[in-house]
Amino acid sequence: MDKIAVLIPCYNEVKTVGKVVADFKKALPEAVVYIYDNNSTDGTDQAAREAGAVVRYEYQQGKGNVIRRMFQEIDAQCYVMVDGDDTYPAQNAREMADCILKRKVDMVVGDRLSSTYFEENKRPFHNFGNNLVRHSIHFLFQNEIKDIMTGYRAFSYRFVKTFPVLSQGFEIETEMSIHAIDKNMFLENVVCNYRDRPQGSESKLNTFQDGIRVILTMVRLFRTYRPMKFFSFIAAVLAALSTLFLIPVVKIYIETRMVPNFPTLIVCGFVMIAALYSLFSGMVLQTIYQKNRQDFEMELYRVTKEIQPYAESGF
Numbered sequence: 001m002d003k004i005a006v007l008i009p010c011y012n013e014v015k016t017v018g019k020v021v022a023d024f025k026k027a028l029p030e031a032v033v034y035i036y037d038n039n040s041t042d043g044t045d046q047a048a049r050e051a052g053a054v055v056r057y058e059y060q061q062g063k064g065n066v067i068r069r070m071f072q073e074i075d076a077q078c079y080v081m082v083d084g085d086d087t088y089p090a091q092n093a094r095e096m097a098d099c100i101l102k103r104k105v106d107m108v109v110g111d112r113l114s115s116t117y118f119e120e121n122k123r124p125f126h127n128f129g130n131n132l133v134r135h136s137i138h139f140l141f142q143n144e145i146k147d148i149m150t151g152y153r154a155f156s157y158r159f160v161k162t163f164p165v166l167s168q169g170f171e172i173e174t175e176m177s178i179h180a181i182d183k184n185m186f187l188e189n190v191v192c193n194y195r196d197r198p199q200g201s202e203s204k205l206n207t208f209q210d211g212i213r214v215i216l217t218m219v220r221l222f223r224t225y226r227p228m229k230f231f232s233f234i235a236a237v238l239a240a241l242s243t244l245f246l247i248p249v250v251k252i253y254i255e256t257r258m259v260p261n262f263p264t265l266i267v268c269g270f271v272m273i274a275a276l277y278s279l280f281s282g283m284v285l286q287t288i289y290q291k292n293r294q295d296f297e298m299e300l301y302r303v304t305k306e307i308q309p310y311a312e313s314g315f
Contacts (some may be wrong), residue, residue, distance in 0.1 A: 001312055004031035004097055005076035006079040008053070008084045009066040013081035016040040016086035016198060021051035024082070024116045028097060034074060035084070036066045044084070064167035064175075071160045077101060077310055079160055088112075092192040096154035099188050106185035107176070110152030112194040133174060133214055140222050143181040149166075149173045149214070158305040159185060162300055168238045168285055171217040178218070182225040183296060195314040227289055231282030238275035242268045 006024045010017055021033050035048035035055045049055045058069040066300060067081070078100040083087050099105040115132060134148045151173060159180070167175045180187055223230045244269040249261050259265055 002032045002074070003075050003101075004078045004080065005030055005035040006031045006093070007067075007074065007081045008048075009031065009038060009058075009070070009071045009078055009081075010035055010037040010040060010044050010084040011061075011063075011263050012040045012042045012044060012048050013084040014040070016082045017044050018047045020082070020086050020090075021048055021053045022040075023086075024080070024093060025052055025262070027090040027093045029098075031035065031080070032076075034070065036070055040068050043154070048084075051060070058143050060168075062168040063170050064165060064172040067172055068165040069167060071163065075157070077157055078139045079155040081112075081151070081153050081155070083148060086194055086198060088152040089193055089195075092152070093154075093191055095271040095296075096152075096190050097110065099190070100154050100156050103188075104156070104186065104192050104277045105154075106156045107180045108154040108190055109147055109177075109187045110150050110192045111146040111157075111189045112152070113147045114191045116188075133218065136215075136218060137178065137181075140218070140226070141178060141181045143177075143187075144189070145177050146191075148177045150194060158300060158303045159277055161303045161306075162296065167217060169213060171214045174214050174217050178221045178225065182221075183293075191205040220307065222254040224259060224282070225289070227285035228282045231278045231285065235275040235278040237272050238278060242271040242275065247265065285308050 006028060008017070008020060008024075011019075017035065022033065026035055029229050033053045035045065037045040037048070037057050039059060039061055044053045045057070056069075056073070070081075079227075080093050080097055082090075082093075082262060092110060094109065096108040099108045106246070117130075130147075130149055134146075136192040137143065137148050146248045153173075153176070153208070155226070162183075163176065165172065165175070179185075245264055248257060249265050249268070252261075253259050268287055
């Protein structure tokens with residue numbers, strides 16, 4: 001088991017990967033630096049190998065697929081994950097690793113948004129998307145994470161080995177953040193400077209396509225982790241619509257003792273039934289969710305015991 005593993009997912013980053021590897025080997029000399037190449041065609045793997053990294057491969061395209069492979073294959077007391085595009089400074093890595101190793105933090109977030117991100121990032125829609133996702137998740141999940149979509153993070157062993165990776169692409173950061181919030185993991189924010197990609201290096205993030213996937217992931221996870229709130233909201237909307245259209249029918253009936261709009265009455269009845277179904281679905285799913293939380297806590301206990309001998313020995 002490594003004491004510190006630096007994980008760098010890469011896809012066509014030959015211009016920057018050598019510098020990133022060198023910077024992190026200097027900042028964390030005791031760490032093993034792993035590059036996971038995701039079907040690069042520009043020689044990224046060779047450049048990383050020459051810089052001293054351990055190079056491995058993931059052939060399913062997508063950042064989420066790469067991270068799944070990393071988390072499955074590598075055992076370490078502390079994991080530092082960073083993109084291979086040289087946008088994050090290595091000098092924050094020591095502080096982030098110390099949070100994991102000394103303070104037993106489960107996930108450290110490299111917070112770009114509180115420093116230079118909005119000045120350095122030249123893509124306005126990316127800035128808008130980051131703000132939208134951050135504020136939406138703060139509203140839905142009430143949390144203290146400052147940068148939801150940052151690619152610069154550190155993790156504990158127990159976080160990595162209990163995190164079910166379901167996303168395939170760039171929405172993986174959102175999934176990590178919401179999982180940590182929901183499971184009451186110990187979180188810290190470390191402010192780090194951000195610099196835009198160097199000349200000739202291109203972002204693989206598609207602003208609109210990946211942005212939609214992030215939003216859909218956020219909605220899916222809200223449904224999964226907050227089923228009572230999700231289905232209660234649907235029930236409230238349906239009940240309000242049913243009541244709104246039913247009021248004129250009832251008013252006419254009170255005045256004339258006649259129901260001239262039977263189709264409206266029937267539809268309102270079915271919509272109200274759908275609202276009740278939604279409410280009770282939320283109640284049932286909330287019970288299932290609570291049982292899953294209990295099972296997760298037992299799994300967390302098992303994984304914590306698994307890593308404890310290594311942490312106590314200082315290995």
